[in-house]
Amino acid sequence: MQSTSGRSRVATAILKASKKNGELAKCGVMGRLGDLATIDPQYDVAVSTACGMLDHIVVQTTAGTQKCLEFLRKHNLGRASFCPLDKMKKGAHDRAVETPEGAPRLFDLINPGHISITPALYLAVGNTLVAPDLEIATRWAYDFGKRWRVVTVDGKLIETSGTMSGGGKSVQKGKMKLNGKKGGAKVNPMVDSSPEDLQKIEEQAKEAQEELKSCRAKRRELTDEIRSLNKRIKTLSVKLPKLQMEIEGFDTTREELTKQLPSLREQSTLSAADEKKKEELTEKVEECKSEMASCVAATSKLEAAVAKLQKSIINAGGSKLKNQQKSCDKAKKDLNDANKELNSAKSTIVNSKKTIKKSERAKETAETDLQQSKDSLETMQEEHKELEDGAKEVMEAYEQVKKDEAEKRKALEGVSKECEKLKSAQQKLKCAEVELSAKIDTLDKQVKDSEKKCNHWKKEIEQLRRDERQEELDYDFSDDEDEDEDGDEKMQEKTKDSDSDVEEDDAMDEEEDSESNKEEPKEEVKEAEVKKTSIGSSSLPKLAHASLEQYSSDSIKNDISVLEKERDSLAKNANMGAIAEYRKKEADYLLR
Numbered sequence: 001m002q003s004t005s006g007r008s009r010v011a012t013a014i015l016k017a018s019k020k021n022g023e024l025a026k027c028g029v030m031g032r033l034g035d036l037a038t039i040d041p042q043y044d045v046a047v048s049t050a051c052g053m054l055d056h057i058v059v060q061t062t063a064g065t066q067k068c069l070e071f072l073r074k075h076n077l078g079r080a081s082f083c084p085l086d087k088m089k090k091g092a093h094d095r096a097v098e099t100p101e102g103a104p105r106l107f108d109l110i111n112p113g114h115i116s117i118t119p120a121l122y123l124a125v126g127n128t129l130v131a132p133d134l135e136i137a138t139r140w141a142y143d144f145g146k147r148w149r150v151v152t153v154d155g156k157l158i159e160t161s162g163t164m165s166g167g168g169k170s171v172q173k174g175k176m177k178l179n180g181k182k183g184g185a186k187v188n189p190m191v192d193s194s195p196e197d198l199q200k201i202e203e204q205a206k207e208a209q210e211e212l213k214s215c216r217a218k219r220r221e222l223t224d225e226i227r228s229l230n231k232r233i234k235t236l237s238v239k240l241p242k243l244q245m246e247i248e249g250f251d252t253t254r255e256e257l258t259k260q261l262p263s264l265r266e267q268s269t270l271s272a273a274d275e276k277k278k279e280e281l282t283e284k285v286e287e288c289k290s291e292m293a294s295c296v297a298a299t300s301k302l303e304a305a306v307a308k309l310q311k312s313i314i315n316a317g318g319s320k321l322k323n324q325q326k327s328c329d330k331a332k333k334d335l336n337d338a339n340k341e342l343n344s345a346k347s348t349i350v351n352s353k354k355t356i357k358k359s360e361r362a363k364e365t366a367e368t369d370l371q372q373s374k375d376s377l378e379t380m381q382e383e384h385k386e387l388e389d390g391a392k393e394v395m396e397a398y399e400q401v402k403k404d405e406a407e408k409r410k411a412l413e414g415v416s417k418e419c420e421k422l423k424s425a426q427q428k429l430k431c432a433e434v435e436l437s438a439k440i441d442t443l444d445k446q447v448k449d450s451e452k453k454c455n456h457w458k459k460e461i462e463q464l465r466r467d468e469r470q471e472e473l474d475y476d477f478s479d480d481e482d483e484d485e486d487g488d489e490k491m492q493e494k495t496k497d498s499d500s501d502v503e504e505d506d507a508m509d510e511e512e513d514s515e516s517n518k519e520e521p522k523e524e525v526k527e528a529e530v531k532k533t534s535i536g537s538s539s540l541p542k543l544a545h546a547s548l549e550q551y552s553s554d555s556i557k558n559d560i561s562v563l564e565k566e567r568d569s570l571a572k573n574a575n576m577g578a579i580a581e582y583r584k585k586e587a588d589y590l591l592r
Helices: 009-017 041-050 062-075 115-125 134-142 195-268 272-474 481-513 520-539 545-549 553-573 576-591
Strands: 029-032 037-039 057-059 082-084 129-131 150-152
Touching (some): 009 029, 134 150
Parallel strands (some): 057 082
């Protein structure tokens, strides 16, 4: 139950398929990482909390892991994590690690089922330390210069980043096999073995662990020696080029000195005169040495005589002289001490005189300052009294001002209320004023438009009257019927032109008056058409009965209806604004 409690559905399926005659029998599946090692029961919670890779499946090669992934994808079993042993770093778990206060590593407390699994276990656990309680764990994690990953026995975890996790009623456990249980750690759980074989394997494992420890110790010693030798090699490799440079320099200096030897030998050889001088000087030196020896002997004799005389002088006086000399020496010492004390007393007297003068000066200044301060105090007291009197007056005035302020505030509130009412009334009046001003503007626009229309129609009437007069003067009743027909056509064209001009003017008026009143232009156009018809009827020439017989009323009515339709279409499609602009420009041009 303990071995299968931590397994997932995917792990159990892979382990079943890795049995004999299974799909993954030849893939090198060794089993779940937590089932391939054992640990003491007291560290069950710690290893289950700190090691998140115990559910990973250990495979010998990467090719086997690829086959396992294909198996999961084929049967749609889900996801799983694998540890291929051929890609693990080897030797990292054998390095010597100095832990704070000799704290035990969780990796050292795990008993692997096989040596080949140790890289995977080290990858899963690393240098995680095991602490008995949280206080020690925090000390180990933070107080030794380097951050450590620490887990307590009861499942509290401190990461290297400084985060802490733990708490809750339940803890994680049972993810790794425990020592002393049946079915200890085996490389392949499918292989059946007897208890005697297991005991032998355990003994062999213990012996192998002891050998491994001894090998690790030897390896540490050898690594230390190798490091020291590498350091020496580095230092010697640095010194060698320097020594070679020095040797080369010595060789060059030796060559130069060998070149200088013949010249120096020539210079060192003595001539005959030099040899004579040398002999004379050696003779003088020997004479001086003999004289010095005689002088030394004489001085030694004199010194011995002086010492004897001093002893005889001292012995001649006896003990009295010695005592007197001692008393004399004491008197000299006392005299010197007295002289020193006298000199120090003189210096203190001089300094005290200076200090007395300074103190007298300071006294004088202090007295003057005292007098000034007294005067200033009196003035300040007088000012203080005046200020107190003024303060009383100010306080009374302040209280009176407060009362006045309260009354004025009440009055202000009333005035503000009246002001708000007046503002609201003013706002209403402004609104009414705006409305009236808008109405006035619209009425002004209508008046201006009506004035423009009145002037326009007056001009049109005058023009029509002029045309009528001119036509009456130019018309000749004695023309032939052809001429009458031509005149009729000309009159019709003139009427059409005048009608089109009037229609254009009406359209201009309609566009100008569309904003103010949209219904008025239609009525004005109708009135204009009535006026035009009346004017046209009055201005049309009178034809003879014979000339009228060639026309039929039906054809004329049809022509009139066609012309009216064309007129209406032109009025709709024509750009009256452009025509109005053209007329304005034409009027400006004529004025110029």
